[in-house]
Amino acid sequence: MTSMVRKALQFGLFLLLAGVIWFSFSTPAPQQQIGQASRIFYYHIPMAWLTVVAYAVSLIFSIKFLRTKRELDDYRALWAAEIGTMFCVLATISGSLFAKVTWGVYWNWSEPRMLSIFLLLLIYGAYLALRAAIPNPERRGILGAVYSIFAFPTVPFFIFVMPRIMPSLHPTNSVVNQNLKFTMGLEVRLIFFVSLFCFTVIFFWIYFLGVKLHRLKLEHAES
Amino acid sequence: MSTISLQAAELRKEFGNLKVIKGLSFSVAAPGSLGVTGRNGSGKSTLMKLLAGIESPTGGKIILKESENEIAPENHFHYLKMVAPEMALYEMLSGYENLQFFARLADVEWSRKQADEMLARVGLAGRGEDLVGGYSSGMKQRLKYAVALLPSPKVLLLDEPTSNLDEAGKAIVKSVMAEQQKESILIVATNEAEDLKGVEQVIRLGE
Amino acid sequence: MSSKSSGWVNKATAVLVKDIRTELRTRYSLNALFMFAFTTLVVVSFSLRQAALKVDILAALYWIIIFFASMSALAGVFIKEEDTKTAQTLKLYAKPSVIYTGKLVYNIILLLLLCLLVTPLFVILMDVSVPDPLPFVVVILLGAIGLAGATTLIGAIVAKANVRGALFAVLSFPILLPLLVAAIGGTNAVLSGDGWIGAENDIKLLIAYAVIMIAISVVLFDFVWNG
Numbered sequence: 001m002t003s004m005v006r007k008a009l010q011f012g013l014f015l016l017l018a019g020v021i022w023f024s025f026s027t028p029a030p031q032q033q034i035g036q037a038s039r040i041f042y043y044h045i046p047m048a049w050l051t052v053v054a055y056a057v058s059l060i061f062s063i064k065f066l067r068t069k070r071e072l073d074d075y076r077a078l079w080a081a082e083i084g085t086m087f088c089v090l091a092t093i094s095g096s097l098f099a100k101v102t103w104g105v106y107w108n109w110s111e112p113r114m115l116s117i118f119l120l121l122l123i124y125g126a127y128l129a130l131r132a133a134i135p136n137p138e139r140r141g142i143l144g145a146v147y148s149i150f151a152f153p154t155v156p157f158f159i160f161v162m163p164r165i166m167p168s169l170h171p172t173n174s175v176v177n178q179n180l181k182f183t184m185g186l187e188v189r190l191i192f193f194v195s196l197f198c199f200t201v202i203f204f205w206i207y208f209l210g211v212k213l214h215r216l217k218l219e220h221a222e223s
Numbered sequence: 224m225s226t227i228s229l230q231a232a233e234l235r236k237e238f239g240n241l242k243v244i245k246g247l248s249f250s251v252a253a254p255g256s257l258g259v260t261g262r263n264g265s266g267k268s269t270l271m272k273l274l275a276g277i278e279s280p281t282g283g284k285i286i287l288k289e290s291e292n293e294i295a296p297e298n299h300f301h302y303l304k305m306v307a308p309e310m311a312l313y314e315m316l317s318g319y320e321n322l323q324f325f326a327r328l329a330d331v332e333w334s335r336k337q338a339d340e341m342l343a344r345v346g347l348a349g350r351g352e353d354l355v356g357g358y359s360s361g362m363k364q365r366l367k368y369a370v371a372l373l374p375s376p377k378v379l380l381l382d383e384p385t386s387n388l389d390e391a392g393k394a395i396v397k398s399v400m401a402e403q404q405k406e407s408i409l410i411v412a413t414n415e416a417e418d419l420k421g422v423e424q425v426i427r428l429g430e
Numbered sequence: 431m432s433s434k435s436s437g438w439v440n441k442a443t444a445v446l447v448k449d450i451r452t453e454l455r456t457r458y459s460l461n462a463l464f465m466f467a468f469t470t471l472v473v474v475s476f477s478l479r480q481a482a483l484k485v486d487i488l489a490a491l492y493w494i495i496i497f498f499a500s501m502s503a504l505a506g507v508f509i510k511e512e513d514t515k516t517a518q519t520l521k522l523y524a525k526p527s528v529i530y531t532g533k534l535v536y537n538i539i540l541l542l543l544l545c546l547l548v549t550p551l552f553v554i555l556m557d558v559s560v561p562d563p564l565p566f567v568v569v570i571l572l573g574a575i576g577l578a579g580a581t582t583l584i585g586a587i588v589a590k591a592n593v594r595g596a597l598f599a600v601l602s603f604p605i606l607l608p609l610l611v612a613a614i615g616g617t618n619a620v621l622s623g624d625g626w627i628g629a630e631n632d633i634k635l636l637i638a639y640a641v642i643m644i645a646i647s648v649v650l651f652d653f654v655w656n657g
Contacts, residue, residue: 130587
């Protein structure tokens with residue numbers, strides 16, 4: 001990718017994201033019952049989505065690392081997890097603020113999706129804590145990868161099984177119901193998907209930059 | 224009689240930036256022996272751990288063959304046993320219980336009589352009932368030999384073979400080493416020149 | 431070959447027996463486990479003596495006690511091996527799956543023993559009425575097995591790290607969340623008198639959880655043990 005093309009794409013991303021921010025506030029609120037606060041939906045959901053995407057990327061490279069034992073693969077798993085942690089914190093905070101405005105409480109353990117994002121926060125935190133407690137780099141990578149893989153089954157459990165068991169505070173049939181069918185207008189859908197797209201691109205941008213930087217570091221160290 | 228051979232091919236072990244073993248290659252076949260020597264920190268213990276399979280190499284391979292058939296790494300432990308300072312026995316079990324436990328794991332027929340014979344061989348006759356925690360360091364070392372020799376290993380790895388041993392203990396080790404070399408493979412890592420007497424090839428690490 | 435597979439069971443049993451024997455002589459984990467559970471139970475019971483406790487609170491309290499008691503002791507079976515340097519010796523004598531099985535069964539027995547002692551004490555001290563004992567016992571049994579199943583691998587991981595105690599709880603909690611939810615839910619349903627029907631979903635979850643976590647542990651344990 002030439003420098004010109006890259007700069008053009010980055011500018012395009014900037015425009016898109018600026019557009020999202022602008023229109024997310026200028027258009028009517030996506031969910032009438034909740035009102036203005038529902039605008040957070042444009043940001044909170046992409047963040048939550050990326051938390052999961054980041055975990056998936058980290059998991060894939062954790063598995064790969066167990067096979068190849070290459071340090072770069074371990075770094076990929078770690079870096080994806082670090083970015084994921086950031087998005088997870090953002091998603092938790094934005095979700096909590098949203099909860100306060102709409103339901104009056106900052107937190108509610110009975111809400112399955114709150115529980116899910118909290119679970120992911122715990123897993124990320126535990127993963128980083130584990131890595132911090134192991135001095136040997138190879139062992140750190142292996143044990144981190146094992147934990148990452150072992151913790152994974154709890155995630156689908158919480159995302160899919162729990163909501164069936166527990167009553168939910170999340171606005172289900174208003175904007176997004178359980179099967180993620182969109183019952184909302186074209187305008188809202190457009191802004192939402194562009195936002196989702198932009199956030200995803202940002203994630204992969206940060207991810208690939210970090211990996212590239214690390215790879216360069218490794219090559220430099222070798223010479 | 225099947226022939227066992229052990230070969231190291233371009234073995235490397237690095238801890239981050241610290242390169243402990245750099246491109247080491249050698250081979251030894253039964254009956255035979257190999258000595259490993261070098262100053263402290265030259266990687267002797269690391270090499271022994273790699274050969275035993277307790278640690279994995281950063282690069283290169285360790286090839287163990289029986290009658291020209293290569294044995295998969297996860298099965299190496301059936302053929303190798305080791306006596307080393309960092310490998311301890313169960314202090315809350317008695318000498319007999321340790322022997323029985325490891326015999327069961329190694330698929331070795333175990334009887335009190337055999338245990339007594341083994342204990343006598345390493346100079347621990349009559350101490351089988353005592354908890355290993357109460358043994359002196361020399362006695363613990365002797366029991367380590369008993370445990371390692373139980374399954375009659377095809378490859379015997381000895382790291383600092385005479386540490387903690389008195390003259391009588393050292394004599395026992397000498398006889399163990401001599402026997403092992405007669406039919407199987409013996410690999411010894413040590414700085415004591417005395418321990419290397421009778422060993423066929425010797426490699427120096429660290430230079 | 432049948433002789434090979436029976437050998438496998440034989441060896442795992444040898445590991446189990448060795449751990450039980452050692453534990454009976456030192457009583458290290460047993461003491462920690464029971465002392466912790468008992469103390470917590472007494473503190474809870476005493477502090478809440480005036481309160482009229484609803485069933486859902488009792489269910490939660492029970493599993494909180496079991497959870498924290500487990501955190502104080504269940505990693506011991508691996509930490510001991512690493513600290514006394516017997517892990518390296520063991521590596522040369524047994525396959526990882528044999529070692530894992532032996533230690534898993536050990537942890538299950540330990541936890542079942544804990545539940546056996548804590549449950550009657552809990553029922554008495556907290557004045558719990560148990561409408562139907564059988565589903566109650568089954569929920570606790572499954573919960574204990576799931577708990578041991580999930581934490582055995584984590585214990586193996588923690589044994590190779592630095593901070594141990596705190597780390598064990600931090601790593602275990604997220605993974606145990608589904609188990610805790612199902613166990614508390616099931617206990618709640620059973621103590622409320624809903625019996626098998628009320629606890630059905632939770633029991634199914636507990637079984638699925640135990641099976642899945644143990645199966646994955648078996649696969650992953652190789653990497654931890656040899657890493």
